[in-house]
Amino acid sequence: MSTLSDTPTTGIRFDAVLDRLQGVRRTTSGAMALCPAHNDKDPSLSISEGEGGRVLLKCHAGCSYEEIQHALGLGPNDISRDERQAPTACKSESVQATGGRPELSTSPESEPVTVSALAEKTALPEEYLRQLGLRDNPSGRVAVPYFDAGGREIMIKWRASLNGKPKYNHNTGDSARVYGLNWLAQREDKCFVVLVEGESCTWTLLHYDYPVLGIPGASNAEKLELVHIRDVPYIYIVQERDDAGCQFVDGLSKRLRALHWVGDVFILQPPEGIKDTNDWYKSDPDGFRSCFEKALEDAAPLDYFPDPFKGAILDCG
Template sequence: EKVKPSGKDRWMALCPAHNDRNPSLSVTALPDKILVSCQSGCHINAVLAALKIEMSDLFFDSRKGKASAPQGPKEIVATYDYLDENGNLLHQTVRFEPKEFRQRRPGKDGNWIWDLKGIKPVIYQLPRVKEAIDKGETICLPEGEKDADNMVSHLGLVATTSPMGAGKWRQGYAQMLRGAKEVVVIADNDPPGQRHAQAIAASLLAVQVPTKLIEMPSADIKDISDWISAGLTADQLKEIIGGLPPYEPPPAPADTSDLPVIITTGRFLKDKTKDTIAAV
């Protein structure tokens, strides 16, 4: 808004990342890129998010002589707050449509900083998790905030997850679950999701948290939200959990490094007895 020329190939405008009244956003067009800077100090990531563009959109494609095609406007469709034990907002996962997830943290004057630098991420719904630990309640741990929210709202269970999805689990998250009566890890129905769930379960066992692991019942159900949509009830899930054995990591592959390597001449077995014996 209030875009005004301020020189050759340069403009000033109201910065969309803060409550700007006097144009403080500088935009400069260079031969190979566009420079964007908020003179009031907003982080570039906050400005780009407010403009609904990516960093790559500011650079020109030298092979085609034009800017890279924008990905199109992205709309925020959900936000998931990550709170400390006292209920203070530490960071937030933001879901965009077309589907994309980004992390941000509170900045000054109500602005957002689009990274997690300088903070220690926590698990989702940490205050409720700590309450469940104190009360001896079972805690469910699916992959993703939407699944956790669906377990709470549709099944009435305690549920948490970790930020940033599969493959991003940290051992520090397991420490936040120490003392839990039981944690039930729920695997998504794909190889990354299954590996992620097994890594979490092993991480929890390492800090002596009683752990169980649930996999999806059929190929057409990809996650717990699908299962709920298919008619899963809280009583059914509790019965399934009750019948599960404690999680045990899969056995490690056998170590064959000390076994002899037998090399023969390639003749039929009946013709290479001497060669084989000699090799052994």
């Protein structure tokens, strides 16, 4: 098997390969595209440049190098296998980055993750999750697309585990983003928005037609931009009952100050013994709406300037 150091430097150029592919999306390491060797629905082909400008290809759904080469109509000297090892996983709390398309982070004996399994896990209708864009993938993960405010798909996160950690992977070159911008942009009424941590809590509140944005982890408040909340006068932050919940409130209060956002902030929490919004819903699906409405009414005001914890309802000291 050849290595990167001894591959020839002749062959088709990077941009010429991209011209032959569909669904191309640039990344910091090269590009991702739909693999031409199988019925690809979610980009699983990574394309990058090796030494001497040689084009390197790898299908992370399992297609062989020869199958990709044949599908592209290229000769054996045009492209090379991408034999590089995936970089060490980042130490993010909820995201693991690997080379190109991430590898499964679950153990070999783990069950594949499907939209159906996620529906059962979250107690949300499978068809509803599919309407949000969630898709099964041959790799045994679920694609969770992120959209910009105009509805354009800008990245995919991959749910790789139902219960283990990390639950999500993402493609190299993608960074954490705010989730739900497209659905918030479609609303005519933006008198308030609820900020939650993660995708499943966002799905839960969207299911009940609440204006909601999902922040990608307790430590990623800086991903929130003023344009996301510019015309919103009231923000409600769901503070989970753990240390990460405190970090979430602290980070958002600092971020709102840094953005010079003007409005009122309120904090609400799930009932005692319940971790997050989705668990709250699962504890009483029939009574969730009335319970959440009551929590909004009783939410504690947060004087986020200048003291980020004044009025907070959980002691984070």
